[in-house]
Amino acid sequence: MITLTSDFGTPYPAAMKGVILRRTDARLVDVGHDFPRQDVRTAAFWLREVLPYFPPATHLVVVDPGVGTDRNALVLRAGDHALVGPDNGVLLPAARELADGAPLEAYAVDDADAASSTFHGRDVFAPAAAAVHDADLEDLASLERLSTVEEYVDLALPEAVIDDGEESVRATGEVLVVDDFGNVVTNVPGDALEGPDAVVANGERVPVGETFASVPPGERLATVGSHGYVELDVNRGRGDDAFGLEPGDSVVLEFDR
Amino acid sequence: MITLTSDFGTPYPAAMKGVILRRTDARLVDVGHDFPRQDVRTAAFWLREVLPYFPPATHLVVVDPGVGTDRNALVLRAGDHALVGPDNGVLLPAARELADGAPLEAYAVDDADAASSTFHGRDVFAPAAAAVHDADLEDLASLERLSTVEEYVDLALPEAVIDDGEESVRATGEVLVVDDFGNVVTNVPGDALEGPDAVVANGERVPVGETFASVPPGERLATVGSHGYVELDVNRGRGDDAFGLEPGDSVVLEFDR
Amino acid sequence: MITLTSDFGTPYPAAMKGVILRRTDARLVDVGHDFPRQDVRTAAFWLREVLPYFPPATHLVVVDPGVGTDRNALVLRAGDHALVGPDNGVLLPAARELADGAPLEAYAVDDADAASSTFHGRDVFAPAAAAVHDADLEDLASLERLSTVEEYVDLALPEAVIDDGEESVRATGEVLVVDDFGNVVTNVPGDALEGPDAVVANGERVPVGETFASVPPGERLATVGSHGYVELDVNRGRGDDAFGLEPGDSVVLEFDR
Numbered sequence A, B, C: 001m002i003t004l005t006s007d008f009g010t011p012y013p014a015a016m017k018g019v020i021l022r023r024t025d026a027r028l029v030d031v032g033h034d035f036p037r038q039d040v041r042t043a044a045f046w047l048r049e050v051l052p053y054f055p056p057a058t059h060l061v062v063v064d065p066g067v068g069t070d071r072n073a074l075v076l077r078a079g080d081h082a083l084v085g086p087d088n089g090v091l092l093p094a095a096r097e098l099a100d101g102a103p104l105e106a107y108a109v110d111d112a113d114a115a116s117s118t119f120h121g122r123d124v125f126a127p128a129a130a131a132v133h134d135a136d137l138e139d140l141a142s143l144e145r146l147s148t149v150e151e152y153v154d155l156a157l158p159e160a161v162i163d164d165g166e167e168s169v170r171a172t173g174e175v176l177v178v179d180d181f182g183n184v185v186t187n188v189p190g191d192a193l194e195g196p197d198a199v200v201a202n203g204e205r206v207p208v209g210e211t212f213a214s215v216p217p218g219e220r221l222a223t224v225g226s227h228g229y230v231e232l233d234v235n236r237g238r239g240d241d242a243f244g245l246e247p248g249d250s251v252v253l254e255f256d257r
Helices: A012-021 A040-053 A092-099 A120-134 A137-142 A239-243 B012-021 B040-053 B092-099 B120-134 B137-142 B239-243 C012-021 C040-053 C092-099 C120-134 C137-142 C239-243
Strands: A002-006 A028-032 A058-062 A073-078 A081-086 A105-109 A146-148 A161-164 A168-178 A184-189 A198-201 A204-207 A220-224 A229-234 A250-256 B002-006 B028-032 B058-062 B073-078 B081-086 B105-109 B146-148 B161-164 B168-178 B184-189 B198-201 B204-207 B220-224 B229-234 B250-256 C002-006 C028-032 C058-062 C073-078 C081-086 C105-109 C146-148 C161-164 C168-178 C184-189 C198-201 C204-207 C220-224 C229-234 C250-256
Touching: A002 A012, A002 A040, A002 A120, A012 A028, A012 A058, A012 A120, A012 C028, A012 C040, A028 A040, A028 B012, A040 A058, A040 A092, A040 A168, A040 B012, A058 A120, A073 A092, A073 A120, A073 A137, A081 A092, A081 A120, A105 A120, A105 A137, A137 A146, A184 A239, A184 A250, A204 A220, A220 A239, A229 A239, B002 B012, B002 B040, B002 B120, B012 B028, B012 B058, B012 B120, B028 B040, B028 C012, B040 B058, B040 B092, B040 B168, B040 C012, B058 B120, B073 B092, B073 B120, B073 B137, B081 B092, B081 B120, B105 B120, B105 B137, B137 B146, B184 B239, B184 B250, B204 B220, B220 B239, B229 B239, C002 C012, C002 C040, C002 C120, C012 C028, C012 C058, C012 C120, C028 C040, C040 C058, C040 C092, C040 C168, C058 C120, C073 C092, C073 C120, C073 C137, C081 C092, C081 C120, C105 C120, C105 C137, C137 C146, C184 C239, C184 C250, C204 C220, C220 C239, C229 C239
Parallel strands: A002 A028, A002 A058, A058 A081, B002 B028, B002 B058, B058 B081, C002 C028, C002 C058, C058 C081
Antiparallel strands: A073 A081, A073 A105, A105 A146, A161 A168, A168 A184, A168 A250, A184 A229, A198 A204, A198 A250, A220 A229, B073 B081, B073 B105, B105 B146, B161 B168, B168 B184, B168 B250, B184 B229, B198 B204, B198 B250, B220 B229, C073 C081, C073 C105, C105 C146, C161 C168, C168 C184, C168 C250, C184 C229, C198 C204, C198 C250, C220 C229
């Protein structure tokens, strides 16, 4: 199985699929191709959230603002999974999650013969993903175009700071992503929200609910999203609009014990 | 075969696919994931139009404004097909069509252990769809998490009223959906439009054509769409803009015999 | 393998897939369903760029402004590939590329029994694609609904004129498409851009770079895209906005030797 993730829209992903299907009959599953353009952090977040639900697979990821520069084309082995994509950190949060504590193995793909300088998804990463898929994960080093590398770009998603006082709790974090529903996903861990019926989010008091429907339609709430983080949402509406927040904005959550 | 339908956009459907593919190697086919958000009626309409073209399959549907409330997670057996989704009526029009007169069997999925309160697509419906797919349709009651239910939310699409007089015909209905082309699909059955060369739609006279190209590009027409209903369209343009109509708006069609 | 291309958005492609999967268990691969509406030339361009990367397959294409008129439903055999779609030229540039010099064989599909006048994708082209997929490419003429045709609509993408003088080069062409990144793809062949460090594009001087990152983020450049044509782009931005260009606009590129 090969999953495919990119910021390509249409129809470049199909060219990658054609290249892969010339080489292997793997099952192909799209994670998505409309991720925000050249936004490495957002893609890294979603990959970390989604890929662990898959069975062992090869994950092809092309969010690659540095295409054509001398950044490596990277293959990571992470436990029973392999990831293929640019060496810009986009693979790392997911790879650590998939490896589940096991050390990562990293390889660079020889891209000297790439047919284009602007579409390595088709000309470098897709052929590499097909080759990795058909290879023995224990023996990736034997693949013709792969060579072991010791260093690669890391990327860690920012962590919130929790000030857990006797009388009040104050979490200082930021917006990681806004999902397609407009839900504002912060980096404040969900367990920080255990207890209160309401929280002050960036100075405004909002109820805490276990699910969207705990407030009337159109009303705001704070909840713990399916990824385990505090979200600022609107029941049947868009949290990003209601709270005036976008990715990277700072978020302060406060409540009294 | 499992079909997937949701209002999730990207990338939540991929998490559902991962969950399914950990459990079964069924073929997965997307019906679509960009249906209007939390719009149960529109999804119900499209499912009824599209699913009957499929061979026997399990149909996973998640348009679920009540996620996390005590609404049931529903499994319906409808003839050779099974449908899995929230108990809000979204499955019913399609289920009746697929059952083709056979009685529906209904089951509730035990969701007490759901890992999240906001993403039952991943945590409840996807595992249920995988289990239903791999089960014998005759024996769904034996599945561990399913229990028979007698009642479920029904949903019927509104029907137009046809006043078929000696001298004129008057159909009073409403807009069911607007498709991605901007074609305005009404609930007036197509056979109501047999005969006239033109019809008065909400007070404006428009030609009746068998196909878009029966009028010049940019011109309006009434036609019978591929689902058998009267549509108000524009050849190579958007009917919703030209007629000023959106889903739920009332539509009156009149013509003299 | 059957690839699917349309301008249908959601959910009409799913109806086509259902129809196909009732008839064959072919692998289905989407090229895309959000191509510009009823824009035959743009679809023809992308198909020519993408389909040659696929292994032998049946390619179903429905960009069909003339649906329901008397235009033929066309099947083309092109080497090891087959293409199925409306006889409006959309298949031709890709077919010639796939045939790689071999003569094309053309067939018309009998659509007299089509269930609708507005959705031949579902009622004519999808069944034809399934039948073609399961047939012997050498023997398409034996398929029940196919009959040989000698004539069909051709479509050739416009070619740029290169004035390759002793002191300067002047290429006069036009914008073929703008991709989802906003990259402006011209019809000026890439080898016309060999040599200079900068080029005057429609009167404005822009650097020539091998890849986007050869200029700072937000800066314009001319480069040779992955399809081999000169593109007018912005590193991490949209070339169409920066250059004020859209498909069909004329482009003049000049540089001194």
